[in-house]
Every structure is written in structure tokens, then in C-alpha cells.
Amino acid sequence: MTKMAEEQWRSGVILRRNRPGSSAKDFRRWPDEPFEEMDSTLAVQQFIQQTIRRDPANLEAILKIPEAQDDGVWKYEHLRQFCMELNGLAVRLQSECKPEICTQMTATEQWIFLCAAHKTPKECPAIDYTRHTLDGAACLLNSNKYFPSRVSIKESSVAKLGSVCRRVYRIFSHAYFHHRAIFDAFEKETHLCKRFTYFVTKYSIISKEILILPKLEDETPIAQQPGESEA
Amino acid sequence: MKIPTAMDDSSVSHHNGGQVGSQIGVSVNNKQNEESSQSVQYSIPGVLHFIQHEWARFEVERSQWEVDRAEFEARIAFLQGERKGQENLKNDLVRRIKMLEYALKQERAKFHKLKYGVDLQQGDMRPPTEEPTQEPEPSERAQWKQGRQLIKQYLQEIGYTDTILDVRSNKVRTLLGLNNEEPADDSSHRNCDKQQHYSMNTALNRKMYEYGGKDQRKGAQQGSGYNEEGMSVQETAAVFANFEFLSNQEMDMDEIDDLDAKQMHHTTTKQGEDVDQEAEDVLTELNLLTESEADGGQGDEFPTVKFPATSATVAREGDGKPLALGELAQLTVSNESEGYDVASASKESFRKTWNAKYSLRSHFDGVRALAFHPTRAALVTASEDHTLKMWDLQRTVPAKKSAGLDVEPLYTFRAHTAPVLCLAMGAPRSEECFSGGLDGTIRVWNLPPPIADPYDSYDPAVLGPVLREHTDAVWSLSCAGGRLLSSSADGTARLWSPRDPRPLLATLRDDAPGSTSAPAAADFADAACRAAVVYTDGTLLLYDLETGQVVLRVPCDSPANRVRSHPTLPLLVTAHEDRHIRFWDAVSGRCAHAMVAHLDAVTGLALDPNGLFLLSGSHDCSVRLWNLDTKTCVQEITAHRKKFDESILDVAFHPLRPYIASAGADGLAKVFV
Numbered sequence: 001m002t003k004m005a006e007e008q009w010r011s012g013v014i015l016r017r018n019r020p021g022s023s024a025k026d027f028r029r030w031p032d033e034p035f036e037e038m039d040s041t042l043a044v045q046q047f048i049q050q051t052i053r054r055d056p057a058n059l060e061a062i063l064k065i066p067e068a069q070d071d072g073v074w075k076y077e078h079l080r081q082f083c084m085e086l087n088g089l090a091v092r093l094q095s096e097c098k099p100e101i102c103t104q105m106t107a108t109e110q111w112i113f114l115c116a117a118h119k120t121p122k123e124c125p126a127i128d129y130t131r132h133t134l135d136g137a138a139c140l141l142n143s144n145k146y147f148p149s150r151v152s153i154k155e156s157s158v159a160k161l162g163s164v165c166r167r168v169y170r171i172f173s174h175a176y177f178h179h180r181a182i183f184d185a186f187e188k189e190t191h192l193c194k195r196f197t198y199f200v201t202k203y204s205i206i207s208k209e210i211l212i213l214p215k216l217e218d219e220t221p222i223a224q225q226p227g228e229s230e231a
Numbered sequence: 232m233k234i235p236t237a238m239d240d241s242s243v244s245h246h247n248g249g250q251v252g253s254q255i256g257v258s259v260n261n262k263q264n265e266e267s268s269q270s271v272q273y274s275i276p277g278v279l280h281f282i283q284h285e286w287a288r289f290e291v292e293r294s295q296w297e298v299d300r301a302e303f304e305a306r307i308a309f310l311q312g313e314r315k316g317q318e319n320l321k322n323d324l325v326r327r328i329k330m331l332e333y334a335l336k337q338e339r340a341k342f343h344k345l346k347y348g349v350d351l352q353q354g355d356m357r358p359p360t361e362e363p364t365q366e367p368e369p370s371e372r373a374q375w376k377q378g379r380q381l382i383k384q385y386l387q388e389i390g391y392t393d394t395i396l397d398v399r400s401n402k403v404r405t406l407l408g409l410n411n412e413e414p415a416d417d418s419s420h421r422n423c424d425k426q427q428h429y430s431m432n433t434a435l436n437r438k439m440y441e442y443g444g445k446d447q448r449k450g451a452q453q454g455s456g457y458n459e460e461g462m463s464v465q466e467t468a469a470v471f472a473n474f475e476f477l478s479n480q481e482m483d484m485d486e487i488d489d490l491d492a493k494q495m496h497h498t499t500t501k502q503g504e505d506v507d508q509e510a511e512d513v514l515t516e517l518n519l520l521t522e523s524e525a526d527g528g529q530g531d532e533f534p535t536v537k538f539p540a541t542s543a544t545v546a547r548e549g550d551g552k553p554l555a556l557g558e559l560a561q562l563t564v565s566n567e568s569e570g571y572d573v574a575s576a577s578k579e580s581f582r583k584t585w586n587a588k589y590s591l592r593s594h595f596d597g598v599r600a601l602a603f604h605p606t607r608a609a610l611v612t613a614s615e616d617h618t619l620k621m622w623d624l625q626r627t628v629p630a631k632k633s634a635g636l637d638v639e640p641l642y643t644f645r646a647h648t649a650p651v652l653c654l655a656m657g658a659p660r661s662e663e664c665f666s667g668g669l670d671g672t673i674r675v676w677n678l679p680p681p682i683a684d685p686y687d688s689y690d691p692a693v694l695g696p697v698l699r700e701h702t703d704a705v706w707s708l709s710c711a712g713g714r715l716l717s718s719s720a721d722g723t724a725r726l727w728s729p730r731d732p733r734p735l736l737a738t739l740r741d742d743a744p745g746s747t748s749a750p751a752a753a754d755f756a757d758a759a760c761r762a763a764v765v766y767t768d769g770t771l772l773l774y775d776l777e778t779g780q781v782v783l784r785v786p787c788d789s790p791a792n793r794v795r796s797h798p799t800l801p802l803l804v805t806a807h808e809d810r811h812i813r814f815w816d817a818v819s820g821r822c823a824h825a826m827v828a829h830l831d832a833v834t835g836l837a838l839d840p841n842g843l844f845l846l847s848g849s850h851d852c853s854v855r856l857w858n859l860d861t862k863t864c865v866q867e868i869t870a871h872r873k874k875f876d877e878s879i880l881d882v883a884f885h886p887l888r889p890y891i892a893s894a895g896a897d898g899l900a901k902v903f904v
Contacts, residue, residue, distance in 0.1 A: 016875035017832075017850070019808070020652075020792050021751035021767040023720045024669045024704040027650070033875070042874045042897060045596075084595035084616045091617070091645050099688065117686045128688045135643050135685060142592040142898075144637050 028053060035066045041151055044069065044077040052081070057191050059198050072153040076141070078199055079161055082168060083137045085192050089175060090130050092182045097174075099125035107173035107212060116167065126174050133167045140164060165205050172196065176213050301385030308382055584866055585856065585891055591622050591900035593640045597874055598894035599652045600666075603885040605659035607681060609641070610883070610892060612900045613666050615650035618643050623681055624890070624902060638902075642679050646694055647672065655708035655715065663695065665715055665729060667705030673698040673717055675729050698727055700735050707752040707793075711759040718750035724764045726776060739764065739774045741781065746770070756796035756803060756817055763803050763817070765791035771805060771815060785820045787813065792834050797859075798842045806833035812847060812857075824862055828855065835882040835893070846891055848879035854893045868903065871895025 016030040032054070035047045051062045065074050105113040105126045114121035117132035124132060141147060141164070146157040172193045175183040187193050193213070200206045594614040601612045608624040620640035627636040649669035657663035662678045675695030679687075703720035710716075714736070715727040724739040739762060748768040756763040761782065762774045769791050773783035789809035796803050801817035812828040815821070828847055835848030844865070845857040852873060856866040870893045871878050877896035884891055892902045 017877050019751070019767065019790070020706045020834075021718075021720055021749045022704070023749070024649070024671065027669055027704070030875075040873050040875070042872065046875055080595050087617045087645060088648060091648055094645060094689070094691075115686075125688065128686075131643070131645070131689055132686050135640070138593045138595065138643070139639055141595075144590075144592065 041149075044073055044150070045080070048077055048081055056189075056195075059191070059195050062195060063199055063202060070152060072155070072158040073151065075158065075161055075203055075205070076147065076153055077150070079137075079164060079168075080141055082192070082196055082199070083134060083141065083164075085190060086134060086168060086171060088190065089171065089182070089186050089192070090134055092186060093127060093130060093175060093179060096179055096182060097127045097130070099127055102126035102174070102178060105129035105170060105174060107170060107177050113167075113170050126178070130171050130174070133171060137164050137168065162205050165200050166210060169196065169200070169206065169210065173213055297385075301382065305382045305385065308378060585868065585903040587868070587870070587901050588904045589622075589624055589627065589636050589638050589902040591620075591638050591640075591902065592898070593620055594618070594898045594900075596650070596898055597877065597880060597896035598898060598900050599650065600654035600881045601883050601892055601894045601900050602654045602656040602664065603883055603888075603890065603892065604678075605656060605886055608885075608888060608890065609681065610885075610890075610900075610902070611644075611654060611656070611664050611678075612894060613651035613654040614898070616898075617647050617650060617668075618645055619647075619651055619654065619664075619666055619676070620644070621678060622900075639685065641681070641685055642683060642693075643685075644676055644693065646674055646697075652704060652706055653708045653717075655710040657710055658713055661713075665708050665710060667701075667708050667717055667719075669704045671699070671701045671703055671705060671719070671721075673701070673705055673708065673715070673727070673729075696729060696734065698729065698734055700725060700738075703749075706750070707754075709754045711755040714755075714759065716753050716755055716762050718753040718764060720749045722747075722749050724750050724753045724762060724774070726762070737776065737779050739779060741766070741770075741772060743781075743784070751791055752793045754794050754796050754803075757801065761817075763794050763796055765794040765805055767791075769807070771803065773803075773817065773820075783817070783820045785815055785822075792832065793836045795836045795838055797838060798840060800842060804836055804838065804845060806836045806847060808832045810849075812836070812845075814862075826862060828857075828864075829853065831878075834880055837882045837884045837891075839884045840886050844884075846882045846884060848882040848893055850876060850878045852878040854879060854882055854891075856891075868893075870901055871899060872897040874898075 014031055014033075016028075016033065018027055028049070032050055033046070035043065038046055040046060047066065048062065051058075055061065063078070065071070103125050104123055105115065107113075112123065113129060115124035115129045115132050117124075117136045140160060146160055147153060172183075175186070176193075183193075197211060197213070200211070201208070591610075591612060594612065594616050596615040598612050598614045601610055603610045609622060610624070611619055611621045613619045621642040621644070622638050623641045624638060626641065627638050644666070647666065647668040647670055651666050651668045653667045655665045657665065664676050664678060665673060666676065667673045674697050677693050677695055679690075679693060698717075701717065701719040701721050701723070705717050705719045707718045708715060713728065715729050716724065717727065718724040722740065725735060726737040726739070727734045728736055741764075746766070748766040748770070750764045751767050753762055753764040755761070756773065760776055762776055764772050764774065766772070767790050769787035769789050771783075771785040771787060771791070771794065772781050773785075774780065775782045787805070787807075789807040789811060791805045791807050793806040794803060796817065802823065803815040803817050805813045805815065806828075807813060810827050810829050810831060810833060811825055812833055813822055813826075814824040816823050829849035829851045830853075831849050831851035833847055833849045835846075837846040838844070838859075839846070843859055845859050846854065847857065848854050848870075850873075852869055852871055854868045854870050855864050856868075857863065858865050872895070874896040879893055879895050881894040882892065890902055890904060892900060894900045
């Protein structure tokens, strides 16, 4: 714990702040704040990030919805977090996934995915599909029209989350089938694909047929745990 | 005995006189010797000689003074003329702006009427009153001419040739971006009356001609010298031409001022459209002009010191540097920054209130830093979501409540693998920016062109060099004159030349015993010769960038978050965790002023390009604008929400345009106009 944090402990006031000049290892390293005590409009995001920081592998804890939490906001904030962390995968792909080699967005041979960011869907190269999908998701999830608030979300807007999830999943699957080394390194660090799979299964956001990735090693059969899929 | 005439070569006359005098003196002495009288000290010839000598000396000095006087008078007249010219041009530009504004209002009203069928209530719909042209009174002009002749005479007497006069007058005219090629310019292909076009310019040019004397003759020789400015001259000409057309049109507008309906219903469709077209042309061209002017003005010099336009031209004139329209751009631009509305701008010296206009929503997490493009209405934001985004304020989506406009990002920069913490914009025209991240890297980015589509294919050319020497989070960046100053949690501040093969120029480390804290922020100071670095323990250090040595050490108790140096004065401003903003004399290290500025830690600081206002942001969720002179708060804006205990993380001024912006932990950036 930093010197400053210690002082704060003693004085009884905890300021959860990243001060300029603080070391990278201290970034967001502050004592957890109980969800009930968070009074910010960004409480759900704060809570999710706090839980991920504690242990990114503990999917159960990360995806356990707090009591009395609105379901739509919970899903929405998780999807925001996924898109944000997927940026890490996109950065890694940027250096390897060249438009000359991966000319189309594919996973298995079965489908070619068209990029929905354009007026008429287009056969973008995989790296462009990745970027466009993430940029498009950023615009949609921040759109004043569909998601004007972060504390309550209209039912009609919640329906939008499904299509974002489907597209985002293709980024995982492309990386898995065509850039396995990158995928594995990224997954080892973040457990993001596992978390995502668990997330979409648990809340039945995408149908199981679309989840084409084979079960990842050491993935406990959490998806089959009774009583969770309908939560 | 020969008595030298007054205007003879003085040294010769002196010599002759001396000889004669001494000869006589000798003969007299001989006589006196004969009379054995030794006491005679002053002989008549000796006195005469002395008087002659003295008189000649005074004559020389007098002529010297006269030469000096003539020189000074010439200089005074020249400067006066220059000032008049500047004033004329300014008045003309202001008048033109008023015209354009009026035309624009007309258009708006028309458009509104067509769209909603109701008259638009606009504040001031009167056409701008035509100010009397600034022709000097005949008597005054006669006086002028006389004076000029006199000076010319003086100058010729003392050997000033016409060429000097010409060189100077050319300089003045270069300054004004006008030359004689204009009448021959083809840009008058628009259907404008050339005669009138002249009459417009003549008022402006006449004085120049009066000073120039030989301008017409020199025109051809100037040709080559003007090549670089060719564009701006042509643009000026085009604008003049267009403006001419408008001023013709203005008569019509006067007539139909109250009969808008006539124009609205497009009974005279064709003419109406012509006007539209022309007005639009003028607007775009004026835009072009200001932009290119701004470029010319900023050039590669540091944009640190800015004089008021007039004094700048006078001061710079001495350097003998040929000035393009550059300085005048600041004249136009400063008008612009004073406000949209020239009428109100003339009444009050600054805008009193800023209002939120654009909200920039697209980051998934807190926005740590933002920086405006040096010239365009665009900005870049850096976020904890590991990305940077570029936004063009001219490409907007109207939001639901018409209060503000949503902007969609033009481009997303991906390469950092951790939160991006700081950002600096490159020099004008370099089209680059720099970002520093929690991952310890500093990245150079090539900004995509403004026409880029957000969903274009990926071009790795946006990625510039990566500077990896820092071993911990990079918390602040600032850029001046192509050099970059960074500060990092690894305890060092570093100076870079980002695109060199060996980019690291210097490492600034506090060698004082017992100093363990890391720098929190750094900024260039003193025309980029020094670096001001604040440390997490509150110490403020000033490094000399030549030697890398600490030249000033100012201890302070409260941890600091940000430091900024004043663009023109030796003044440093620091933002502190204890809610204070402190002002330091950069020479003596004395604390010039300290004030409790916010209800919580102060995080962001920005100074406006003229150094008159200070913008501060704080974790208390508010942005405050301060008058630097009186140190009073001019405006407070509540802008962002809290995430944990953080709220506003950065604030910024646009270097040329009237925009300010704030970045928040809530993932939003907001732009105020």
C-alpha cells in the first residue's frame, strides 16, 4: 500500500484517486468500497472494475449481480467493460492481422461476416471488421439516443445489446482460429473470452449455437451450473 | 591670412588656420622676446585661431544633429504611416465581418422562414451602418504631402537613397499583403465592377502609395519576392472581389429589408441563389484565408509570445524579416476570439459566459487528457480505456434536446496497452500528437486528415515512433518547438526530439539529497529554454534545458497536480491537492499569489493563449475561469460526475478559436463556446 493510502487509513478518510506522479502498480490500488456505499451514477461500473481488479479469473464473483441491481444496467455495464478490454486484443491483432492475409472476417470456414458499420454491409478485412465493430459499439453504447442514462435503461435499448454481443464474439473467434498465439496470451492475462462466454450464456444473450469456440481449457462447467442461466 | 569659409571641409580649414595662427604666433613671440617680456599668454591670433577652431567644431556637430533629427523624423513618419495603414485595414476587416454577419443573418432568417414559415427572432437585424471611409481631410493630406517631401529632402541630403525608401515601403506593403499585381489579377473574373473594386482598395492603398513613392516602378521586381505569399495575396484579392459583390448586393438588401417575404418566396429565385452562392464563397474563402494566415503567422516559431497585433508588427519590423500576412491573421483571429458577435465584442472586451455546446461521448472510461488541434476546430482525447479519439467539432449530430450537439469521433487511436494518461499536440502544421500512458510508453501519432471516415480501413501510418525509456507511468507531456517534455513516475522528466533516430535529448533528475518523490507534471517555461517540474511532494523545480541543471528550487508543502507556465510573463501556475492554485515568480521563486480555488483538489490548469485567463478543473466537479489580472473567478461551470473520488481530470483552451474543454472521469469530454 502506498504511503498516501496509509496516511488516509490513519486519518480515516479514503480518497480513491489516481494522483499524477503515482506509480503504475498503484493505479486504482485502493481499498474496495462496498457496493451499497457507492452513491455515484457510475456505481455499477465502479463495482465491476473493482471486482475484476481483485481477481480477473474469478468469473463467479465478477458476474454475480448485486441485490436489487437493475438487470439491464448490469448487462450494459458489463458489455461496456468487455468492449473496453477487447481493445487490448485489437491492439495485439493490429500488429499481426494484416488485410492482405485476413482479407475477410472469418472464424471457421462456414461463415464470412459482413461489417455492419457501413451503410451497406461490407466484406471488410478482419482487422477493419474488428476496429469498426469496436468503434461502432463505442458509439452505440454511448449514444445519447439509446443509452442516455447509466442508471436506468429502456427495455428497447437492452435489446440492442444482443447484436453487439454477437459481433463482438466474432472478434474472439477470429483471433482463436487465425491468431491462436495472440489469443492464448491475451486470454491468459485477462480471462476475457471465458468471462464473455459465461456472461452471454448466463444471461442468455446469444444462443448457444453461435458460440463456436470449443470449451477453453480449465474452463469449469460453470455454464451448466444449475439455476444460473435464468438469473 | 586666410579665413576658412563655413562650409569648407572642416578638417582642412582647421589645419590651415592652425598653421597660419602658429606662424603669426611665432613672429609675435619673437617680438616679445626682443622686448624681454615673458608674460604674454594670449595672443590675438591665438584667440582667433581658438574661436575658429571651436566654431568649426560646432558646425560639424550641428550638421550631425540635423542629420539625426531628419532620421528620427523619417522614422516617426514611417511608423505613423504604418499605424494608419494597420488601422485602415482593421477597420476594413471589421466592416467586412459585419457585412458577412449581416448576410448570414439574412440567410438564416430566410432559411428559418422557409423551413418553419415563421419569422426568426434574431437580436440585431439592422444592416451594419456604413462607416464613413477613413479618407484624410484635404488639408491634412496636404500637410502630409508637405511633410513627406521635406523628409525626403532631408534624407537625400544625408545620403538616403530612394532604394531605402523603397525597401521600407515594400515592407509595409508586404505586411498588408497588398501589391500592385492586384489590378492585373485574374481573380476578378467574378462579375464585379472593377472600378468599384478599385475605389474600395484605394482608400487603403493610397497611403501606402504615398509612402511608397516608387512602388509602381518596383512592382515587377517584387514579383519574385512575393511568390511565397502568392496564395494569400490571391485570396485577399478574391475576397475583395467577392466582398465587392456583396456590397453591391447590400444595396438590394437595404431596400428589401422589411420585405423579406419577397426574397423568401423565391420569386426572384435566381438572384437569391446567386447571393447564396456568393455569400458562401466569401465565407469559405474567409475561412481559408484565416487558416492560411494563421499558418503563416505561427510558422515554426514558438507560439509562446504574442504581442497585440499592432505592436508586434512594429516590433518585428526592426528584425528586417519579411512578414507575410501572418501577424494580421492574429488581428482577424483575435477579433474572432473576442466573440462571434462583433457588435457585442466591441462593447465588451471579453465574452462573459461560456456555454456547453458539444458533448463528446464515446470513451468507455475516464478521459484523462485532452488537447485541441492547433488550428482546426478539432480535438483529441486520451482515456483510461486505453484509446485516444479525435473529434471534429464541425461534424456533429444534433442531440435530442437541442441544447447541445453530440459529436462522433473521427478516429480511434489504438496502441497503448494501459490507460492513456497524458497528451500533447504537436506544432501547427505538423499534424501530430503525442500520448503517454500507464504502460510507460510515449507514442507519436500522425493525425488522419479531417476528411477521413471513421470506418475507413486501417492504415498503420498513424503510428509514429514509440519512446520507451521511461520505466513507469508517464503522467505529463508538453510540446514546444518540436521538442517534447515528459514526466514520469520513474522519478525523471525527459526531453525528447520525438522523430530523431536518437530521440532522448536529456534526462532531468532532482539530484538533491533526500528527494525521493516523482514528478507529477512538467511544462516548458521561458520560451522553451527551461522546464518547470512539480513533484508529488509539492516541490517546484526549474531546470535549464541547456545544462540540465536545477536553476530554481521552490519548496511547497502541498502535493501538486499540475504546472503551467504563462505564455508571456515569467509566471508559473501550480494546481494543488489542498484546493489551492499558486502563482510563482519564475525569476525569484517568490510566491506571487495563492488562493483557495476549489472545494476539492485542483487537477487541471490551462492558460488562454493571450495569458489573460486561467481555466481550472477540480475533483469538486467544477470548472472555473479566472481573470489572471484580478485573480477573480469569472465563471463556474459544473461539468462532470464523479467516478470514485475523481471528477474533472483536464481542461484546455483552443490556441486560436473560442473553445474551451473539460475532460472527466465519467468518460465524457465537453466543449464550451
